Amino acid sequence: MYVRGLINASGDPNAAETPEQLAHFQDRIDAEEKIEARDWMPAAYRKTLIRQISQHAHSEIIGMQPEGNWVTRAPSLRRKASLLAKVQDEGGHGLYLYAAAETLGISREEMQDQLLSGAAKYSSIFNYPTLTWADIGAIGWLVDGAAIMNQIPLCRCSYGPYARAMVRVCKEESFHQRQGYEIMTTLAQGAPAQKAMAQDALNRWWTPSVMMFGPPDSDSIHSVQSMTWKIKRFTNDALRQRFVDATVPQADYLSLTVPDPDCKWNDAVQHYDIGPLDWGDFWKVVKGGGPMNRQRIAARQKADDDGAWVREAALAYATKRSALMEAAE
Ligand code: FAQ
Secondary structure (H helix, E strand, O other): OOOOOOOOOOOOOOOOOOHHHHHHHHHHHHOOOOEOOOOOOOHHHHHHHHHHHHHHHHHHHHOHHHHHOOHHHOOOHHHHHHHHHHHHHHHHHHHHHHHHHHOOOOOHHHHHHHHHHOOOOOOHHHHOOOOOHHHHHHHHHHHHHHHHHHHOHHHHOOEHHHHHHHHHHHHHHHHHHHHHHHHHHHHHOOOHHHHHHHHHHHHHHHHHHHHOOOOOHHHOOOHHHHHHOOOOOOOHHHHHHHHHHHHHHHHHHOOOOOOOOOOEEEOOOOEEEOOOOOHHHHHHHHHHHOOOHHHHHHHHHHHHHHOHHHHHHHHHHHHHHHHHHHHHO
16 A cells, blocks of 8 residues: 555654655655655654744744834835735735644744744844835845745745745735835936935845855755755755846846946856855854844844733633533533
């Protein structure tokens, strides 16, 4: 009989993983079968997914802050409505992703604790300030543009709940990218001061966006294993290159200049070259030393503290309700 997950004979999920189980699991991955929550999976596969999905969820939730900063200052009702919708979408993405991670056996509370204690990471990009309205355009254009490039392949991730969550996330990210590019178009075609504001935002967001894809392949400790498991489909550098190739012509169209003198079309390889990146700066931000790391976590902690009474009330209501239902049976 075909055993979908090849559960070990003892039925004990903590029993040592046998070579047969591991080989069968890899066969399923190679055959492009989706792994589902109740299927057998190696402990390291589960751990990698919990790490990546929870960090992705944290990024969406922390990522609401830089743009949330401009909701009350958007320049028109139309801009305000679309920015509000975008920020709400990011909150929704965080929730789908936390739900996907929960299917792997970790609780929301544990993930939240890991974020607040600094044990779990979130994307480096959200540790930069949003100084002007043009930053909202730059985030939509560049940050959501980078997110789409990274996330479209995740719709084909081997883990079913993550892959399915990503389908809807990617549709919404496309809308986000377009609203950002439209803001940049309006500013770039506006008064000289508006165009200067757009260029300044591009100057500040370009390098952090290019770095969002993660360290170069030579320093990416997880890529090889994650690609063998088809969690990741492309390396960090491959996706970074795709982003640069798609985005530089968009900057040209806006008559804005990417802040990298080495960024030039290379006819021989049919790609844009870029100059060296300061990875020391990237790691400083990842380790908590970016301009906004402390504020981001403090704001998240405050939201968690302020929401405690809602969680307590919901729990008290659910307990009371189930007691009443039991009494009625
Ligand atoms: N920031 O071996 P790798 C968005 C860490 S969502 C911080 O290459 P991996 C939507 C990495 O965790 C943006 N840390 O790791 C939005 C690892 O450390 P660890 C988030 C980073 O996992 C838009 C170490 O470096 N997207 O933008 C970063 O194979 C606008 C070694 O790296 C996702 O999370 C970084 N940028 O590849 C929301 C997508 N890069 O964990 C609001 C899903 C790497 O061992 C507004 N995630 N590190 O302690 C992924 O695709 C992957 O996890 C990568 C990293 C590509 C991010």
